[in-house]
Amino acid sequence: MWHADETRWMVFAEMEGKIGPRWYLWVFCTPDTVVFRIEPNRSSQVVTDHFGDQATGILSVDRYSAYKVLLKSILILLAYCWAHVRRDFLAVAKDRVEHEPWALDWVKKIGQLYDLNKNRLSLLDTPEFETAQQNLQHAVDDMAISRDQQLTDSKIHHACRKVLESLERHWSGLILFVKHPHVPMDNNHAERQLRNSVVGRKNYYGSGALWSATLTAMLFSLFQTLNLWNINQRMWLSQYLLACAQNGGNPPDNAKSFLPWNMTADRLQELQITKSIDSS
Structure with a gap:
């Protein structure tokens, strides 16, 4: 089960064949991960690139036409919002x-x-x-x-x-949830994952370079995925950056062990937030 959505993102960098600074920030969510992609357009190619030709399941989306390219295959069903x-x-x-x-x-x-x-x-x-x-x-x-x-x-x-x-x-697609109770009636989950980026866009107006936009998408993916696992982001970053420092400023050899789904139960418990955070 996936959720997907997209929103505009300004990238103030020149790119051959690209007119104007309007790019798009796409989000693809599963129960365990949140993946952001920065792309120069909203074409269906982004969707097919992300899912490939082997993925199977149900994708919750709005009615934007780019997602409908997946209907050409019987491998993915679209649940509309x-x-x-x-x-x-x-x-x-x-x-x-x-x-x-x-x-x-x-x-x-x-x-x-x-x-x-x-x-x-x-x-x-x-x-x-x-x-x-x-x-x-x-x-x-x-x-x-x-x-x-x-x-x-x-x-x-x-x-x-x-x-x-x-x-x-x-x-x-709207009534798919009737046959599949685990499918939600709307795509609010993906919209909520985009909320922080939309607020950020209004405050700092996008990215000044393509490398910056790419890094932004990577960090959004990281932090939103950690949120799904209720992991304290500061603690996780402290441990990861310490491991990088101990490896001569390079990613640690055991980088995959920092992914939540590869952690032991004890380590997950150590990193998870146990008290609600006052955001007022």
Whole structure:
């Protein structure tokens, strides 16, 4: 299971064939790792380069077209984000006051799906799970019926039709979570991983050189992965840099032992944060 997302990142460096300083910071997340990539564009080539032709599983994404290149293979399924669908209906409610009740009714339907799914997940491995599963499936089926009925209405406003047509096009990926309970309904996990970089972009406006942008992506990957493992970043860095110093200023020969998944249970416990940090 992966999550992926991307955001713009300014790199003030000249590159042959590249016009302007706008680059993109991509993030790819698993339950154990967070990987950032700095790329000159948002093309599907970034996605295919990252996953190659052997990866299998489910990728949670928004509806950006670059990810859809993976649908050419049956190895990776795309789970689309319900939070983005909800925003579509909220946009109609905001921009088209006359259609606000219609849009908010759909927002309510989506909220009910979230509630039903939350209840279902709380009943995993219990006798009540099957009933919760059926209730969720019925709600999804009813939503599809409402969508199709409204799309047959020739008088429906074009803004409303556009949202419903997008819902229909992405339906198979949107309901993937029904068959696979471990798949979340949205891609909020990847968006949260990008949050610090977005805040940083607003404060220091990107990178002044390509090497700096590459280093930034590497450090974002490192620190966000350590966060996943609840590891004290300062302690980890102190130990790693000490090992570099002891190796003559070079990476330690046992560098892989510093990766969380290669650590012993005792070492993980030593490095993990045991008390909540006051960030106020």
